[in-house]
Amino acid sequence: MIRTQxxxxxxxxRAAVDDLDLEIGRGEVFGFLGPNGAGxxxxxxxxxxxxxPTRGRAWVNGFEVGVDSDAIRASVGILTETPGLYxxxxxxxxxxxxxxxxxxxxxxxxxxxxxxxxxxDLWEKRREPVGTFSKGMRQKVALARALLHEPPVLFLDxxxxxxxPEVAKTVRDFIAELRGEGRTxxxxxxxxxxAERLCNRIAVLRTRLIAVDTPESLRRxxxxxxxxxxxxxxxxxxxxxxxGLPFVQHVSQEGAQLVVDLGDPEEQNPALVNCLVGLGAExxxxxxxxHSLEEVYLTLLEEEKPA
Amino acid sequence: xxxxxxxxxxxxxIVRNRSVFWSLVLLPLVLTVIFxxxxxxxxxxxxxTGSLRSNSPIPAHLAGYRPADAVxxxxxxxxxxxxxxxxxxxxxxxxxxxxxxxxQARSLEPLLATPVRTWELLFAKSVAAAVPPIIAAWVSYGLxxxxxxxxxxxxxxxxxxxxxxxxxxxxxxxxxAMLSVFVGVIASSRMNDPRAAQQWSAVFLVPAIAAGxxxxxxxxxxxxxxxxxxxxxxxxxxAVVLWFAVRLFQREVxxxxxx
Numbered sequence: 074m075i076r077t078q079x080x081x082x083x084x085x086x087r088a089a090v091d092d093l094d095l096e097i098g099r100g101e102v103f104g105f106l107g108p109n110g111a112g113x114x115x116x117x118x119x120x121x122x123x124x125x126p127t128r129g130r131a132w133v134n135g136f137e138v139g140v141d142s143d144a145i146r147a148s149v150g151i152l153t154e155t156p157g158l159y160x161x162x163x164x165x166x167x168x169x170x171x172x173x174x175x176x177x178x179x180x181x182x183x184x185x186x187x188x189x190x191x192x193x194d195l196w197e198k199r200r201e202p203v204g205t206f207s208k209g210m211r212q213k214v215a216l217a218r219a220l221l222h223e224p225p226v227l228f229l230d231x232x233x234x235x236x237x238p239e240v241a242k243t244v245r246d247f248i249a250e251l252r253g254e255g256r257t258x259x260x261x262x263x264x265x266x267x268a269e270r271l272c273n274r275i276a277v278l279r280t281r282l283i284a285v286d287t288p289e290s291l292r293r294x295x296x297x298x299x300x301x302x303x304x305x306x307x308x309x310x311x312x313x314x315x316x317g318l319p320f321v322q323h324v325s326q327e328g329a330q331l332v333v334d335l336g337d338p339e340e341q342n343p344a345l346v347n348c349l350v351g352l353g354a355e356x357x358x359x360x361x362x363x364h365s366l367e368e369v370y371l372t373l374l375e376e377e378k379p380a
Numbered sequence: 381x382x383x384x385x386x387x388x389x390x391x392x393x394i395v396r397n398r399s400v401f402w403s404l405v406l407l408p409l410v411l412t413v414i415f416x417x418x419x420x421x422x423x424x425x426x427x428x429t430g431s432l433r434s435n436s437p438i439p440a441h442l443a444g445y446r447p448a449d450a451v452x453x454x455x456x457x458x459x460x461x462x463x464x465x466x467x468x469x470x471x472x473x474x475x476x477x478x479x480x481x482x483x484q485a486r487s488l489e490p491l492l493a494t495p496v497r498t499w500e501l502l503f504a505k506s507v508a509a510a511v512p513p514i515i516a517a518w519v520s521y522g523l524x525x526x527x528x529x530x531x532x533x534x535x536x537x538x539x540x541x542x543x544x545x546x547x548x549x550x551x552x553x554x555x556x557a558m559l560s561v562f563v564g565v566i567a568s569s570r571m572n573d574p575r576a577a578q579q580w581s582a583v584f585l586v587p588a589i590a591a592g593x594x595x596x597x598x599x600x601x602x603x604x605x606x607x608x609x610x611x612x613x614x615x616x617x618x619a620v621v622l623w624f625a626v627r628l629f630q631r632e633v634x635x636x637x638x639x
């Protein structure tokens with residue numbers, strides 16, 4: 074649905090996006106992570122044909138960027154960093170104008186505006202000027218605007234930035250609903266929890282692509298898989314015995330806990346626990362040590378830090 | 381459809397912003413009242429003294445008229461010039477703000493992400509800025525002619541309703557107005573400060589004002605043929621300036637460099 078090949082964009086001789094290769098499938102929610110200035114917004118602008126690449130190629134929904142720009146614009150929806158609404162106009166009029174720009178008929182416009190304003194709990198306020206709306210309400214109107222023409226590809230640039238937790242959750246839930254509709258969603262975000270919850274795969278960018286995979290695979294790649302066993306009567310011989318098990322890659326003791334690196338915890342945890350119980354260990358908890366996506370993200374950025 | 385959508389949006393914003401709306405339509409209406417008041421006092425003067433005096437010499441082409449009529453026609457020509465000039469001057473500030481305004485409201489990026497083409501955007505913005513003052517000028521001219529019919533002699537009224545003046549107000553003035561707003565839109569899309577855009581737009585009005593002055597002082601005689609040729613030239617200039625406006629519109633620069 075979205076494909077880029079060596080996509081590069083320079084500004085004044087400096088690369089904002091460098092040699093980006095991506096392949097995003099239909100119906101995928103793709104998280105695009107990176108620090109400020111990493112090139113996330115530039116990538117969205119390139120893929121929406123708002124700016125031209127310096128080199129490289131890209132395809133969106135089967136259309137090539139720079140060749141079929143009108144077709145791409147007609148088949149994508151974009152939620153920009155700021156809502157960019159017309160404050161003096163009502164929510165309904167804001168949406169109607171954009172629906173007309175997408176060539177929708179009067180009946181389609183009416184139905185779609187009603188559908189999305191109802192879904193986002195704004196129907197009762199449809200005739201009020203958006204200038205009187207809260208930040209969250211404005212963001213919802215902008216989200217509805219991006220969806221009116223039912224684009225198969227949706228670009229969301231920081232959709233929950235600056236929203237209060239309640240509204241942010243509403244927006245996130247709404248995006249989760251969209252995921253079920255088979256749309257491809259390209260989600261730029263700083264919110265790693267949001268990326269974890271919503272995205273099938275994530276990419277980490279700092280001008281160049283640092284990594285792209287599912288959050289779970291990135292976690293495994295960076296940290297392996299670890300099992301934490303809490304033992305009431307943990308003794309040094311138990312630690313030595315666990316270290317001697319053939320499938321244990323590494324073991325460390327943290328107070329009453331053993332942290333054990335394993336290749337396949339689902340298969341190896343029972344043997345690990347049997348070994349400990351056999352030595353008289355009173356096992357209190359056995360859990361998987363999950364590294365947060367934040368740790369994954371920061372580790373990736375740290376590894377790629379320029380010398 | 382896209383052009384119409386943008387025009388509707390612009391007009392709705394203008395109507396909802398009363399200070400902008402009245403700035404576009406009030407001046408022609410106020411001038412109409414002032415001009416009619418002047419005609420009224422001229423009429424009182426003619427009734428009181430039997431004639432009108434002028435400090436300026438009567439131009440040769442008015443030599444055949446009664447002195448009072450000649451003086452009134454001379455002054456009327458100046459009045460009518462305002463109906464020609466108002467649609468050119470009034471919308472230029474709206475036009476100069478058209479692109480910068482969208483950028484400042486952060487609405488330009490979502491707008492440019494739609495299938496709207498550059499020419500559609502610029503043309504729609506220009507039409508939206510030009511039409512309210514054009515209509516205001518037409519209405520004012522009509523009201524002026526109606527009011528004048530009660531205040532001046534049939535000879536002077538014939539001058540107000542001379543086909544050359546009617547065609548100037550109805551055709552030439554809107555074409556000049558479009559020219560001025562296209563220039564305003566160019567300035568708006570090339571400068572990132574609304575004040576600079578307004579100043580530069582106003583500079584480009586000077587040739588149009590010069591042409592108007594030349595008509596007023598009889599340097600250019602307003603025959604129907606002159607008008608027709610003038611209208612054709614201005615229409616071509618409109619198309620050329622719109623073409624340049626589209627060429628000069630750098631969406632990348634506007635999106636990525638303006639702050």
